Amino acid sequence: MKQTKYLFNPGRLSRQDNTLKFTPVDEDGNEGQPRFLPVEQVxxxxxxxxxxxxxxxxxxxxKQNIAVHFFDYYEHYTGSFMPREYLLAGKMQVVQTQHYLSAKKRIIVARAxxxxxxxxxxxxxKYYQNRQNERRPCDLNDAxxxxxxxxxxxxxxxxxxTLMGIEGNIRQTYYGCFDAILGETxxxxxxxxxxxxxxxxxMIxxxxxxxxxxxxxxxxxxxLNPTISFLHEPGARRYSLALDMAEIFKPILIDRLIFRMVNKRQLQPSDFRMEVGGCVMKDAARKRFVQAFDESLKETIKHRSLGRNVSYKHLIKLECYKLQKHLLGMEEYRPFKAWW
Known part of the structure; x- marks a missing residue:
């Protein structure tokens, strides 16, 4: 099974036959022990x-359809190398563009x-409201x-x-609850x-x-074409449909992860440092966070419609398939809503 691979150390990536060879290189130019990544596993x-x-x-x-996502020193996403879109279809491109250009059709998807x-x-x-206790009251009823x-x-x-204004108010209310959920850490x-x-x-x-x-x-x-979106405006140099899709999954994939790691003391204030460019995670903490995120993507749930276990990562792909069916007029798009 193919898996996502994470490269934290600086180094050199090269091809050796049908294997990816990563050689770490330190600040003085000294090479470390090479790590080999069979391409069929990436x-x-x-x-x-x-x-x-x-x-x-x-x-x-x-040629191997392997994407590369880059992050800078401050954990900002800076861009991706994306292989040629091997699944793009002309009909889908046309209907996706039509739905963006039609205000009536676009607002339906954006609302979803x-x-x-x-x-x-x-x-x-509601999950954290139900977990409130006397030691640390967490009254989230107003929010x-x-x-x-x-x-x-x-x-x-x-x-x-107007829709983005509603979304902004929801986020403002939501982020105002983080202190109550996390306590004083x-x-x-x-x-x-x-x-x-x-x-x-x-962390967010x-x-x-x-x-x-x-x-x-x-x-x-x-x-789907990742540059044609419905909620966020398509940009000259960004895959804005991914921004749309991420709105659905950030609360359950990222926010729950942050709450869990902080409440289990897997992340402490000592895991961060302040620099001129802002607050950044230290290397060890960043690796722990990425490892926990990767484990979350692999975690499975019993899907109500399919009647079988699917991973969180596969849930994202299923969401893309549902959007495709909506654009093609096959089935109304209903966004994924967690039930646990």
């Missing part, structure tokens, strides 16, 4: 350190993305009622800017990005970029 690569590779290597990765995101946010809030009211207003949004102090100003914001930003990359990877394995 689905995509996440690169967190500087990587030395040539065009021949990327040609090889392209926000509905899915808000429903999963509610599920997270839950606010999000429910905002969720009920989604069908009345007639354009995307970390403080939210408002959402800050590029750069994140504290430890909790650094890094996790969101991991979720975005996972969604992009799944979109690539469908007939």
């Amino acid at each position: 689905s995509d690569l996440y690169v967190f350190g500087s990587l030395d590779a040539n065009s021949a290597l990327y040609n090889f990765l392209g 993305f926000i509905e899915g995101a808000a429903s999963n946010i509610l599920r997270v809030l 839950i009622r606010t999000v429910e009211l905002l969720l009920a207003s989604i069908p009345t949004a007639t354009d995307v800017p 970390f403080c939210m102090d408002g959402r800050s990005k590029r750069p994140p100003q504290n430890e909790l914001n650094a 930003s890094f996790g969101n970029m991991l979720c975005y990359s996972a969604c992009l990877g799944m979109i690539y394995h469908t007939q």
Whole structure:
């Protein structure tokens, strides 16, 4: 089975027959023990350190349909090498573009993305509301009622800017609950990005970029075009459909992961440091976070419709398939909503 591979150390990636050879290189240019990655076992690569590779290597990765996602020193997602879209179909390209260009059709899909995101946010809030205890009261009732009211207003949004305003209010209410859920270990102090100003914001930003990359990877394995989106405006240099899809999965894949790791003391304030560019995770903490995220993607649940166990990673692909059917007029798109 193909798996995602994560490269944290700086080094050189090359091809050796049908195997990927990664040679770590330290600051003084000294080479470490090479690591071999059989290409048939690699689905995509996440690169967190500087990587030395040539065009021949990327040609090889392209032929093997292996994507490479890059993150900078501050854990910001910087871009991806995506192989040629081997599954793109002309009909899908046409109908996806038509749905973007039609305000009536676009708002239907955009509403569904926000509905899915808000429903999963509610599920997270209700879960932690039910876990409140005398030692650390966690009264989230007001926030839950606010999000429910905002969720009920989604069908009345007639354009995307109005919908984005509703989404912004939902997120603001939701992020205002993080301090109550996490206790005194970390403080939210408002959402800050590029750069994140504290430890909790650094975790959220890094996790969101991991979720975005996972969604992009799944979109690539469908007939959807990742540059044509419905909620976020398509950009000149971004895969905006992955941003749309990530809205649904961030609450259950990233936020739950953060809460779990902090509450189990797997992440401590000592795992971060403040720099001119903002707050960043130390290397060991970043590896723990990525490992936990990868384990979450592999975790399985019993799918209600399919009647079998599927991984969280496969749930993202199923969401892409549902969107395809909607665009082709086969079945109305209903966003994924967690039930646990």
